[in-house]
Amino acid sequence: MTPTATSYESHPCFGMASRSRVGRLHLPVAPRANTRSKFADSTKIKPAMLPEEALRWMDQVVKDGNEIGIVGITGPGDPLSVPEPTLHTLRLVREKYPDISLCLTTCGLGAAPVAVELAGIGLSHVTLLVDAVDPAITEKMYAWIRPSTKTLPLDEAAKVLVDGQVAAVKAFKEAGITVKINTTVYPGYNADHVETIASTMAGLGADIMAVVPFWPGEAVGEFPAVPDMDLLEAVRDKAARHLYLMPAWEACGESLVGLTGTDRREAQAIALPKPTKERPNVAVVSASGMDVDLHLGHAVKALIYGPREDGLACLLEARDLPEPGSGEARWEELAGLLSDCFVLLTASAGQKPREVLSRSGLTVFITDGEIAPTVDVLYGGGKKGKKCKK
The missing domain is CATH 3.20.20.70 (Aldolase class I)
Known part of the structure; x- marks a missing residue:
């Protein structure tokens, strides 16, 4: 019926x-x-x-x-x-x-x-x-x-x-x-x-x-x-x-x-941060190198993306992060290591690191998207346009 x-x-x-x-x-x-x-x-x-x-x-x-x-x-x-x-x-x-x-x-x-x-x-x-x-x-x-x-x-x-x-x-x-x-x-x-x-x-x-x-x-x-x-x-x-x-x-x-x-x-x-002259780069923690798929607490390296001389945002380097286990001191050290970044992309993060990093001027951005298009949008792209070529 x-x-x-x-x-x-x-x-x-x-x-x-x-x-x-x-x-x-x-x-x-x-x-x-x-x-x-x-x-x-x-x-x-x-x-x-x-x-x-x-x-x-x-x-x-x-x-x-x-x-x-x-x-x-x-x-x-x-x-x-x-x-x-x-x-x-x-x-x-x-x-x-x-x-x-x-x-x-x-x-x-x-x-x-x-x-x-x-x-x-x-x-x-x-x-x-x-x-x-x-x-x-x-x-x-x-x-x-x-x-x-x-x-x-x-x-x-x-x-x-x-x-x-x-x-x-x-x-x-x-x-x-x-x-x-x-x-x-x-x-x-x-x-x-x-x-x-x-x-x-x-x-x-x-x-x-x-x-x-x-x-x-x-x-x-x-x-x-x-x-x-x-x-x-x-x-x-x-x-x-x-x-x-x-x-x-x-x-x-x-x-x-x-x-x-x-x-x-x-x-x-509220949610979308923007680059500044002092903080032009994006930090990403990733297990695959393709997606934002790693919890911040498990990360030992960060991929650093930023604009080249021609203005295109590309992968600049992989940067070592502080080893897990030192509590709040780890996040203070991390804030210093990423002082040139305006945002940190991660699949998940606890409230304490978000609070510590936010106080330093670094936004922790929770997402599970693909790295390339996410970074592109943060720099004002997100649609058809030039792609970074190494």
Whole structure:
């Protein structure tokens, strides 16, 4: 039997009329992704705030007269890849704003073990990103999947992701949390599979579904075609046989960070540092040399990027860092070694080093992006343009 819309029409995230009346603020505190789509735009910098920084930003948004009804955590990484910042942020918001609804968006890896804890904090609903329930189809749409800190072979990881999403829906429903499924339609990859996704998720107890088209944006690469309207309508009609669908084109996600364009610009201004004459360079800690994929506490070397004489930003050197184990003194020494850098890129860092380095004028920037495009954006690039050649 086709589900009805009765219970969702007045929901502040799911109902059309209520969505336009309820202010939503998404707090970017998730530092690490555990998946990357083959079609993701790697030219966009996606910084993470500390939970306390995010709460201060929220306080300012409220102080400016914005009425917030829902607070969500949707990025820049996956909120449950490193759950501690997410849980801490939700607790901070719940304590200070007890009447505000809380939600998050996740791929589902690592979700089941924290479902009860999230319910205890008062999570209203969770959005689960499910683009396939068949590992063979999942494998075709991801560049990598990291169920833990180690990247598995994609065929193995795809099965772990699918199984993890099944476990997540079950755990969230058992904990009493509403589950929304978000599925992006990629023609040639999963368009014929969307009904199976809807049927499978409905069988697990999911409550509602959003079916949205893939948009390539400004990214450069090989992409599936954007679904035409007839295909999208046919896909949605089939999915609607199993789950109530949100209205076409309506999706709740990372694009909703802040309430207005001004709020989004303020968040970017808070998070995006800029080079100066005294600090022209970027420091990066990386295990692979390609991605920002290393915890600052584990780093013994930093890659230093900076402008050459012709103005292009390139890798200048690899610089030894202080050995781990000396506590705060290590971060004081590190601040001196990186005194020519305006930002340090790392996949994760504790609060103490961030505080010490920040006092010295060095911003610790939490991201899991590729090094080259991230550095390019920090120097004002990020789109098509000249590339550094050694």
